[in-house]
Amino acid sequence: MTIRTLVWGENVHEKTNKRVAELYPDGMHACIAGALNKDAGISAETAVLQDAEHGLTAERLANTDVLIWWGHAAHGDVDDKVVERVCEAVWGGMGMIFLHSAHFSKPFKRLMGAPCNLTWREAGERERLWVTSRNHPIAAGIDNYFELENEEMYGEPFGVPEPLETVFVSWFQGGEVFRSGLTYKRGAGNVFYFRPGHETYPTYHNENVLKVITNAVHWAHNPAARLADSTAAPNVPVDKAPEKIEERGVTLHQAGEAGFR
Amino acid sequence: MTIRTLVWGENVHEKTNKRVAELYPDGMHACIAGALNKDAGISAETAVLQDAEHGLTAERLANTDVLIWWGHAAHGDVDDKVVERVCEAVWGGMGMIFLHSAHFSKPFKRLMGAPCNLTWREAGERERLWVTSRNHPIAAGIDNYFELENEEMYGEPFGVPEPLETVFVSWFQGGEVFRSGLTYKRGAGNVFYFRPGHETYPTYHNENVLKVITNAVHWAHNPAARLADSTAAPNVPVDKAPEKIEERGVTLHQAGEAGFR
């Protein structure tokens, strides 16, 4: 069974910036999805900001194993209801990969609980990504490092929680470093942040970048059934306790009553 | 210099439930603050939901080193603007301690980026909290475990991110376990979750519980100056790069322009 992957693109600069349109005539999302579909284990589709409900209906999320997100100029245009829906899908077990400027996207900030800020510079400088976790499945097929001749700089401090694992750290020509590949788990969902991908450079035509994203789809995929209610907080009645106990003391709730939220 | 601590209480059940009022005639927040003020290194005040801006104005947060939060019945009544203000203070370096049912409070869910759900039972059963990180400063003065004869049960799975450190794990008479003391860092701020404290039991009169909360205030306190703008993402101009570089390629932004958010 293939991993049902949805590549979400903001699809703004592809329409408004000549350079971006030349590099990605069908959009970055289409470029990435095309590369993923070369992997026999992945079946990738696309959705964009401009679609109804941004292409992220409850039904579509229920049929998505891994969601990839790229956004930049229009973070604020993403509907908060859709953001919550996406996060609940992650908590229920959907894998999610955030690319580049998606560090400031609503769902990433929501899932991190942190400012997710950084320093940046747009100078087309050289970036070199070093593997910091040997033989990590996300880095499969990558030697100790790979290079991107032209990229935007992102610099530390990167305002994210300490990850489960740091998979890549970037070196920049202008003197900065950045933790470029970070893994997290939120609820039952695996989350990966991957830094490269400024839209005015041909980053998503780079074979190493595409290899990492492909690896990350496999890593993020959780084959377990999606949790039915990923936010439920069920009461366990006294007579259903694993060990026999007797109720003592004063209670706030009546039997069977829901808790406060 | 003392640690300026603010104990925030929802202050609802103290007014509406006879048993809670008997246990905490001045409110749980006052009970906790009173205990903290016995520590020469701490200076504790209180604020409640019913205060203007919930007692959490920007000025007051700027003068708070550690904020303690207890809420239950009225999570939904907390103003989203205040929640965001509190989280920004944490990201800037304010310590924060969440107690018991605050697992479902807005600021905790916001900082965790996770559902924060659990199972629960209100049966006045015995809880035994085991130390899982030897000599952790938050557990100072606690032997391998301590007991609470009557508590509400919270059970795993607890829907929070993997913590930096697990300090306590609880055993419940009815057969469940729970990770009861968890440390996190969000931005520059230290965060601690501590499980005990159901309002119909005398938990905040227990000396071990009060010792842990007192320890946690010291642990959470970050003596560094609060970050001026904890969410800023400054541009580093090409001529200010640590290493000399020359701009290459096409840029999206004009020099000095702010990034997209």
Next chain:
Amino acid sequence: MTIRTLVWGENVHEKTNKRVAELYPDGMHACIAGALNKDAGISAETAVLQDAEHGLTAERLANTDVLIWWGHAAHGDVDDKVVERVCEAVWGGMGMIFLHSAHFSKPFKRLMGAPCNLTWREAGERERLWVTSRNHPIAAGIDNYFELENEEMYGEPFGVPEPLETVFVSWFQGGEVFRSGLTYKRGAGNVFYFRPGHETYPTYHNENVLKVITNAVHWAHNPAARLADSTAAPNVPVDKAPEKIEERGVTLHQAGEAGFR
């Protein structure tokens, strides 16, 4: 391609204790390997302490994807050279699973760098293992918890490093708790500790225990090629630096010289 799994057993109490011999006439290692071989993706063999080089020659380790370790009475009889060989295999990418009393085995203590101590009681009491990481692949097929009616108690504090993820926490009838399923990475190798398995109880005939061990083999398996020299610290000559630099200052080493170890 199947995961080549080697189940290592100390094989002492099976020979000397009547009860253990009745429960595991061919040894616990054979019982576990038999269960693993029911999984089409796993090919399991066994090795024991009494084999030449404990059955763990360099060649055999090179052909092992995942090593499972059970020891108790004879930890001290394991040859230090074999221990180092096993650890180097882990650092090179071999997965490793430690069961029950293997918390005090030489390779586990060596890989943890910590005392790995705990409290214990042999009373045939009830243990209930709770899942603390929802939908973790190691817990696949397990509901929120499962029970073992008779087990040895292991209690906190458990003297191990903070894990990457806590997958199970145990409740014991006598009042203790224990972090029973913990994941680590050491070098390129995935490591899992799983608590149950006292030899006088039929634990390795329990279907949930066997399910978890089977899951853990899949989780621990790293399909990447084993690192050729997992402890090498290569010099990068000045003329091979990724960026062009010139040597400055006084050097300790001559060009091409090995570093100090």
Next chain:
Amino acid sequence: MTIRTLVWGENVHEKTNKRVAELYPDGMHACIAGALNKDAGISAETAVLQDAEHGLTAERLANTDVLIWWGHAAHGDVDDKVVERVCEAVWGGMGMIFLHSAHFSKPFKRLMGAPCNLTWREAGERERLWVTSRNHPIAAGIDNYFELENEEMYGEPFGVPEPLETVFVSWFQGGEVFRSGLTYKRGAGNVFYFRPGHETYPTYHNENVLKVITNAVHWAHNPAARLADSTAAPNVPVDKAPEKIEERGVTLHQAGEAGFR
């Protein structure tokens, strides 16, 4: 009460290399201890490899709150019994800081359980250390980064376990990156690795380096009493169980017998 700090130096190159002797006429250990003693809260002494028992008797370790370790050429000359004694002190609560080439020292490798390898180049190139954990107490007084004009390069992958927190990441002129400040806990002891300090450069005369080491002493100090036996695994007799239980099933051990190790 001041933090009793012991700076341990291998003290070999100071005696055999002209450049090192010029930079550190009294040894690097004396240079570091001198800087620490300027902090009113720290009382620092020194010990060297050539002292009886390397200056690390059981009594001296019992009176040391934080131990700092620098070694390079003579790792192999450190007595294994002393290494074990040092590690047990850490497990009991002694703080420990490893500097630079101590990544390959026996106690660091023992505490990490990992190869601790890296790549390296001795070219006197520029290093820039970036803070990756804002307002971390170990980085107090450091802006977003600081520079060392001449240092040895250490490059990723660094073969250590994922840390509790990554505090510094280094940029090197020759194109590599390195996680230069990492925190761990082993038993009750706090451990910090800090990268800079090649002996042919004046690194330990740099005020930022000395500031970080001073901060790290404060961070690593655990004021709790040292654990009496940091490796004990006590039996809990049935009649001392926190909850009343009755013994069931067959036991391996007689009452009061010690466990297997």
